[in-house]
Amino acid sequence: MKAVYIKEHGGVDVLEYGDLPEPNPSPVQVKIRVKACGINRLDVFTRAGVRGMRMDLTNPHILGGDVAGEVVGIGSEVKHVKLGDRVVVNPRITCGQCRYCISGAQELCVSPIGLGSTVNGGYAEYVCVPSVNTVSLPEGLSYEEAAALPTVFMPSWNMLIRRANLQPWETVLVLSASSGVGSAAIQVAKNVIGSTVIATTSSQDKADKATALGADRVIVYSKEDIKSRVKEFTNGRGVDVVVDHVGSDFWPAASASLAPGGRYGICGVTSGYTAELQMGMLFIRNQTVFGVFMGRQEELRQIVELVSRGTMRGVVDQTFPLQQASEAHKAMESLGFFGKLILTIP
Numbered sequence: 001m002k003a004v005y006i007k008e009h010g011g012v013d014v015l016e017y018g019d020l021p022e023p024n025p026s027p028v029q030v031k032i033r034v035k036a037c038g039i040n041r042l043d044v045f046t047r048a049g050v051r052g053m054r055m056d057l058t059n060p061h062i063l064g065g066d067v068a069g070e071v072v073g074i075g076s077e078v079k080h081v082k083l084g085d086r087v088v089v090n091p092r093i094t095c096g097q098c099r100y101c102i103s104g105a106q107e108l109c110v111s112p113i114g115l116g117s118t119v120n121g122g123y124a125e126y127v128c129v130p131s132v133n134t135v136s137l138p139e140g141l142s143y144e145e146a147a148a149l150p151t152v153f154m155p156s157w158n159m160l161i162r163r164a165n166l167q168p169w170e171t172v173l174v175l176s177a178s179s180g181v182g183s184a185a186i187q188v189a190k191n192v193i194g195s196t197v198i199a200t201t202s203s204q205d206k207a208d209k210a211t212a213l214g215a216d217r218v219i220v221y222s223k224e225d226i227k228s229r230v231k232e233f234t235n236g237r238g239v240d241v242v243v244d245h246v247g248s249d250f251w252p253a254a255s256a257s258l259a260p261g262g263r264y265g266i267c268g269v270t271s272g273y274t275a276e277l278q279m280g281m282l283f284i285r286n287q288t289v290f291g292v293f294m295g296r297q298e299e300l301r302q303i304v305e306l307v308s309r310g311t312m313r314g315v316v317d318q319t320f321p322l323q324q325a326s327e328a329h330k331a332m333e334s335l336g337f338f339g340k341l342i343l344t345i346p
């Protein structure tokens with residue numbers, strides 16, 4: 001089969017397009033003919049071998065977790081997925097056996113596997129995944145849009161709905177609106193919960209897109225001060241929830257913008273891992289800082305349901321044919337996009 005793979009870590013040039021053997025499904029897996037695969041920052045880290053993503057590359061490795069496609073093979077023990085089903089995949093493969101998985105808290109699994117980051121993923125014509133990791137797609141939801149959902153909507157959903165318990169009368173600050181997570185979190189906060197959304201971004205063009213997506217206020221951080229603008233928009237009170245997938249760079253301004261009782265959620269640290277926590281402020285103001293990594297299988301089903309109803313949508317900035325994966329990675333690193341970049345295989 002055709003695939004894009006790496007044999008060593010490095011820049012975009014290490015992405016090779018060529019032929020690799022087709023995978024065969026185990027008894028609990030399904031084989032998917034990949035139609036679209038979303039690109040994530042994690043793919044860039046895996047390719048480059050940075051941020052804990054160095055791999056043993058004895059064999060070529062295929063990147064890509066956010067797969068959407070058609071089921072063309074079924075393992076002998078699979079019961080609820082059929083040949084021909086259109087599906088999207090939760091790229092976090094959990095063991096199903098540890099105390100957390102058994103309790104339904106799959107995001108806490110002690111031995112998770114990452115599709116495309118620890119096992120071969122979806123930059124290929126075929127991929128095999130556990131059948132339980134698939135969610136069937138309704139008619140009318142395209143593979144490209146479906147592939148824009150899992151890695152950005154699952155943490156946004158987990159963070160806002162379950163962990164932060166964001167309420168309609170509350171205000172949320174979404175950092176970096178143009179990213180995949182930013183564009184997902186704005187929609188979950190606005191269209192699902194109905195809260196007031198303040199977003200940050202780097203340019204007026206992106207600010208306009210964030211507004212179109214549902215942000216009530218947008219702070220262009222290249223020319224406006226985040227903390228003082230938040231104070232102004234909230235009459236000095238601050239925001240109830242922060243969605244941070246950016247890390248160190250915005251922590252000082254964003255954490256200082258948190259209202260009494262506020263919840264600060266972290267689901268990514270692209271700009272840096274460490275920050276200084278004002279512990280005194282945290283307890284005096286009854287605040288919470290927490291992390292989320294992806295979410296639960298049932299949450300992906302709920303996300304697909306709401307996208308199919310038109311409550312939310314996968315924001316696809318640009319699609320690239322599989323063989324242009326290196327162009328897509330360049331675009332990802334340029335930061336000049338809004339939403340998601342998607343690889344397609346006709």
Ligand SMILES: [Zn+2]
Nearest residue numbers: 095098101109
């Ligand atoms: Zn587990």
